[in-house]
Amino acid sequence: MSEVMAAPAAEKKKVVLSGIQPSGLITIGNYLGAVKNWAEIQEQYRCVFMIANLHATTVRQEPAALRKNTLEAYAMLLACGVDPKRSIVFVQSQNPHHTELMWALNCYTQFGELSRMTQFKDKSARYADNVNAGLFTYPTLMAADILLYQADYVPVGIDQKQHVELTRDIAQRMNGVLGNLFTMPECLFPKAGAKIMALTDPTKKMSKSDPNPKSYVAVLDPKDTVIKKFKSAVTDSGSGICRAEGKEGIGNLMTIYSAFTGKSDEEITAEFEGRGYGDFKLAVGETVADVLAPVRERFAALMRDRAYLDACCAEGLEQAMRISQRTRDKVYKKIGFFL
Known part of the structure; x- marks a missing residue:
C-alpha cells in the first residue's frame, strides 16, 4: 500500500478511523506518533476517533480502573487538540454495532489468517496464562x-499494518x-518522523509497559x-x-528535541556547540515540559x-451509531438476518 500524505483539496473529504486503548498513560512517543497527528489531520479528513476499551479487555482489567482510564483517555484526546465539533469522538463499548459486525466478519475470516497474526503470537507469549479467544x-x-465507518484510511505504525x-x-472476500x-481501507502512515526510544536504553522503543518509570516520559x-x-x-x-555511532x-x-522544536540536527548541533550533555539534557527536559504544559492544564x-x-461522549456516540448502523444493516440484510 502506498504512503498517503494529504487529501486532495478538491475532493470530498476522505474518512479516517483510529483508536487508542485506555491504558491510563500516554507517553511522549504515543503523543508524537499518534495523538498529536490526529489533531493535525482534522482539517484534511473526516475523522472518527474512538477509545478502544473493547480491545483493552483482551488483557484482564480491574473494572473501576478501566472506567476511570476510559474517561481520562477521552479527556486526553480533547486536551491534545482533537475537536469533538470537527471529529467524531466516542467510546467503543457504547456502540453495539462493533461487536455485531465482528460476528459477521468472523464468519468470513479463516482460522489460519488469524493464527498468522504477528501480534497474536507476541501477546500469546507475553500473556501465556491468558491466551483467550478475544486475543x-x-x-x-x-x-x-x-x-x-467505511474508512478510507487508518493511521497505523508498522506493527499494525498486518x-x-x-x-x-476480509472486505474483499465479503464484497x-x-x-x-x-x-x-488503506494505511495512513505518518510523515517520516520521530521514533522515540527509552531514556534508560536508547536501543529499545519507549514504552509505557516498561517496568522502569524512568524509561519513559508521560504527557x-x-x-x-x-x-x-x-x-x-x-x-x-x-x-x-x-549523531554518531555509539x-x-x-x-x-x-530526535525528541527536534520533534518538540522543529529544529534540524544541524541547528541543534550548532545551538549546543561547546556545551556539555548536562546543558542539553536540561534544555530537552524544559522544552518538552513547556510544550506539554497546555495539554496538562487542559486535561485537568x-x-x-x-x-x-x-455531553461530548453522548454526542460522539450518537454520530458514530448513525453512521455505523447503515453499514451494519446493509451487511445483515445481505447475509439474510432479520432486522
Missing part, C-alpha cells in the same frame, strides 16, 4: 471498527460474495518529573551534541467538568 479474534474486531491488510482481505459492502508528568527523567537519561561518555542516547534526545480542566465530557 485471537482481536483483528476481526479491528476490522469491524474500520469497516463500520491488521489493516487482513481487514482488506465478492455478498456485493459491494465495504470501502477498501501528564509534572514539569519537575519530566526534567528529572531527562537529566537521568542514558548517554555515552563522550562529548559533543551530534551515541544512541544523544541521538534519541536530539476537562476532568473537572464531567458534565461537558459526558
Whole structure:
C-alpha cells in the first residue's frame, strides 16, 4: 500500500478511523506518533476517533480502573487538540454495532489468517496464562471498527499494518460474495518522523509497559518529573551534541528535541556547540515540559467538568451509531438476518 500524505483539496473529504486503548498513560512517543497527528489531520479528513476499551479487555482489567482510564483517555484526546465539533469522538463499548459486525466478519475470516497474526503470537507469549479467544479474534474486531465507518484510511505504525491488510482481505472476500459492502481501507502512515526510544536504553522503543518509570516520559508528568527523567537519561561518555555511532542516547534526545522544536540536527548541533550533555539534557527536559504544559492544564480542566465530557461522549456516540448502523444493516440484510 502506498504512503498517503494529504487529501486532495478538491475532493470530498476522505474518512479516517483510529483508536487508542485506555491504558491510563500516554507517553511522549504515543503523543508524537499518534495523538498529536490526529489533531493535525482534522482539517484534511473526516475523522472518527474512538477509545478502544473493547480491545483493552483482551488483557484482564480491574473494572473501576478501566472506567476511570476510559474517561481520562477521552479527556486526553480533547486536551491534545482533537475537536469533538470537527471529529467524531466516542467510546467503543457504547456502540453495539462493533461487536455485531465482528460476528459477521468472523464468519468470513479463516482460522489460519488469524493464527498468522504477528501480534497474536507476541501477546500469546507475553500473556501465556491468558491466551483467550478475544486475543485471537482481536483483528476481526479491528476490522469491524474500520469497516463500520467505511474508512478510507487508518493511521497505523508498522506493527499494525498486518491488521489493516487482513481487514482488506476480509472486505474483499465479503464484497465478492455478498456485493459491494465495504470501502477498501488503506494505511495512513505518518510523515517520516520521530521514533522515540527509552531514556534508560536508547536501543529499545519507549514504552509505557516498561517496568522502569524512568524509561519513559508521560504527557501528564509534572514539569519537575519530566526534567528529572531527562537529566537521568542514558548517554555515552563522550562529548559533543551530534549523531554518531555509539551515541544512541544523544541521538534519541536530539530526535525528541527536534520533534518538540522543529529544529534540524544541524541547528541543534550548532545551538549546543561547546556545551556539555548536562546543558542539553536540561534544555530537552524544559522544552518538552513547556510544550506539554497546555495539554496538562487542559486535561485537568476537562476532568473537572464531567458534565461537558459526558455531553461530548453522548454526542460522539450518537454520530458514530448513525453512521455505523447503515453499514451494519446493509451487511445483515445481505447475509439474510432479520432486522
